[in-house]
Amino acid sequence: MELLKERIRKDGKIKEGNVLKVDSFLNHQMDVKLFHEMGLEFKKRFANEEINKILTIEASGIGIACIVAEVFDVPVVFAKKSQTKNIAGDVYTTKVESYTHGRVYDIIVSKEYLGKDDKVLIIDDFLANGKALEGLIDLVQGAGAKVAGAGIVIEKGFQPGGKFIRDRGVHLESLAIVESMDEKTGEIVFK
Numbered sequence: 001m002e003l004l005k006e007r008i009r010k011d012g013k014i015k016e017g018n019v020l021k022v023d024s025f026l027n028h029q030m031d032v033k034l035f036h037e038m039g040l041e042f043k044k045r046f047a048n049e050e051i052n053k054i055l056t057i058e059a060s061g062i063g064i065a066c067i068v069a070e071v072f073d074v075p076v077v078f079a080k081k082s083q084t085k086n087i088a089g090d091v092y093t094t095k096v097e098s099y100t101h102g103r104v105y106d107i108i109v110s111k112e113y114l115g116k117d118d119k120v121l122i123i124d125d126f127l128a129n130g131k132a133l134e135g136l137i138d139l140v141q142g143a144g145a146k147v148a149g150a151g152i153v154i155e156k157g158f159q160p161g162g163k164f165i166r167d168r169g170v171h172l173e174s175l176a177i178v179e180s181m182d183e184k185t186g187e188i189v190f191k
């Protein structure tokens, strides 16, 4: 998606640890008009999939997923990161290793909001090693629901998540795939 790539080139900041900061339009301040364009692009790319629910993970996926859900005209659910060790009964749960914080946490979704009739499009901001997406896929499959696809805003193509998820047979669409980025020069190359 050219509009998004231009914005990343203009406003993206490369940090150590292969982290791309896009706080000015995606992860802190949010450009909702751009989100709407992303929603339309996802709608095009998943036109052949039956989708009745959007799933994301808190916190940074929520804003994008809400706008995408409006474009698809379906409900949106976000998986919660749980602090509690004893997770109460009626939830699906799995463990996710955080890319940015390095620790493992539980994510949960209430059984009320995910079930066997759901055909789910998973939305997230970044794809790096694929752990967050893998966790969300596990939640959907654990609920007996179908993964209709996964839509990612920025995939870091030099990290293994994209191949890992595509090899699982998931219809994965990323709006911008970063092939390389150079912390010293600030140069970002897209696929």
Ligand code: 5GP
Pocket: 018, 019, 020, 021, 022, 027, 060, 097, 098, 099, 100, 124, 125, 126, 127, 128, 129, 130, 131, 132, 133, 156, 161
């Ligand atoms: P993964 O689980 O695929 O390794 O990492 C995906 C998650 O880590 C995303 O939900 C995102 O919040 C965070 N993440 C991974 N890489 C980056 C990055 O380069 N920049 C930002 N802002 N978040 C990232």
